[in-house]
Amino acid sequence: MKKLKACVVGVGFIGVAHIEALRRLGNVDVVAIADPADAQKKADELCVPKAYSDYKEMLDIEKPDTVHICVPNNLHYEIAMYAMERGICPICEKPFTTTVEEARELVAFAKEKNIVNAINFNCRYYPQVKQMKHMIQNGELGDLFTIHGGYIQDWLLLDTDYSWRLESAQSGSSRAFSDIGSHWIDLVESVTGQRVVEVLADFEIFHKTRKKPLKPIETYSGMSLRPEDYAEVPIDTEDYCTVLFHFDGGAHGCCNISQVYAGRKNQMIVSIGGSKAAVHWDSEDSNELWIGHRESFNEKATKDPSTLNPETGAFISYPGGHVEGFPDTFKQHFKCIYKAVAEGDTASREFATFEDGLRDMLICEAVVKSSKDKCWTKIGE
Numbered sequence: 355m356k357k358l359k360a361c362v363v364g365v366g367f368i369g370v371a372h373i374e375a376l377r378r379l380g381n382v383d384v385v386a387i388a389d390p391a392d393a394q395k396k397a398d399e400l401c402v403p404k405a406y407s408d409y410k411e412m413l414d415i416e417k418p419d420t421v422h423i424c425v426p427n428n429l430h431y432e433i434a435m436y437a438m439e440r441g442i443c444p445i446c447e448k449p450f451t452t453t454v455e456e457a458r459e460l461v462a463f464a465k466e467k468n469i470v471n472a473i474n475f476n477c478r479y480y481p482q483v484k485q486m487k488h489m490i491q492n493g494e495l496g497d498l499f500t501i502h503g504g505y506i507q508d509w510l511l512l513d514t515d516y517s518w519r520l521e522s523a524q525s526g527s528s529r530a531f532s533d534i535g536s537h538w539i540d541l542v543e544s545v546t547g548q549r550v551v552e553v554l555a556d557f558e559i560f561h562k563t564r565k566k567p568l569k570p571i572e573t574y575s576g577m578s579l580r581p582e583d584y585a586e587v588p589i590d591t592e593d594y595c596t597v598l599f600h601f602d603g604g605a606h607g608c609c610n611i612s613q614v615y616a617g618r619k620n621q622m623i624v625s626i627g628g629s630k631a632a633v634h635w636d637s638e639d640s641n642e643l644w645i646g647h648r649e650s651f652n653e654k655a656t657k658d659p660s661t662l663n664p665e666t667g668a669f670i671s672y673p674g675g676h677v678e679g680f681p682d683t684f685k686q687h688f689k690c691i692y693k694a695v696a697e698g699d700t701a702s703r704e705f706a707t708f709e710d711g712l713r714d715m716l717i718c719e720a721v722v723k724s725s726k727d728k729c730w731t732k733i734g735e
Contacts, residue, residue, distance in 0.1 A: 375684035450711030495628030529591030
């Protein structure tokens with residue numbers, strides 16, 4: 355098995371998740387991290403050999419096979435381009451970039467230089483999501499009528515909750531949809547094989563201003579602020595959105611996306627109704643898939659490689675009754691990516707690539723435009 359070297363840029367909540375998953379692969383060494391804040395301390399805590407404050411210095415010195423880009427969205431383009439100019443395979447967190455133009459440039463450059471690239475749409479890799487996909491491909495649901503669900507969280511419920519994601523200069527013109535709605539629509543298009551052709555979106559900012567901390571507070575840390583610790587700032591990205599979809603295969607859909615829904619920490623729901631059967635999957639009960647029938651008993655398919663579709667079983671590491679969840683999706687996704695990196699396989703469609711990132715940016719652009727124009731908006735090319 356070929357050993358590969360990885361570097362990680364940005365070591366917050368998601369960067370740590372990347373490092374943990376990479377170590378589970380067995381053939382990947384995380385040789386260094388780059389982070390502008392306390393890089394050496396973070397490297398020591400994570401037992402990573404080297405730390406840098408400048409990602410360029412890290413990539414030039416370490417010359418890794420891959421770099422994982424886990425920083426605010428507005429930095430994705432420059433880091434991915436810098437890496438590819440040096441023949442390093444970029445693995446980028448979503449959303450891909452802050453503009454469609456940046457996304458197009460990265461896709462074109464990766465094709466020109468024949469470089470393996472990836473976007474971390476890890477939610478595709480829940481086993482029961484794979485099972486839904488195979489059932490649809492096998493015709494078990496029949497013609498697809500409806501696709502609905504959503505992605506809801508409460509981590510920004512209070513006006514004292516704050517993150518760089520709230521700032522359009524760093525996150526782009528959308529927040530809730532681009533941050534978590536991107537996972538939902540990517541999963542839906544991947545599972546159903548149908549592509550969105552037009553959208554109708556409604557946005558709302560419930561906290562017109564928020565209390566921005568004057569000192570660093572990590573995402574999901576739950577720290578409280580005193581009045582002297584924050585400044586009141588205006589917010590220009592949505593807390594919530596509802597989007598209606600028309601798909602090219604004839605299905606109609608809708609989703610509710612919210613980061614201000616009390617009590618739901620991180621729930622994604624996908625419900626797909628067809629002419630023969632329906633399926634319903636909830637990420638907070640991710641090891642079960644509900645299957646609905648008209649003329650017989652409904653079913654619940656549990657995560658068990660001995661009973662599910664054999665292709666689904668390829669993405670399961672433990673026997674039935676042994677729960678697999680969020681961290682395992684990273685491992686399964688990275689396993690596919692690093693196989694392509696080791697083999698130099700730039701044609702692989704086993705994982706989400708920059709082209710999928712561009713697709714997500716085009717959908718997000720149409721969603722934002724629809725919310726402003728208050729009308730159905732077609733997806734760009």
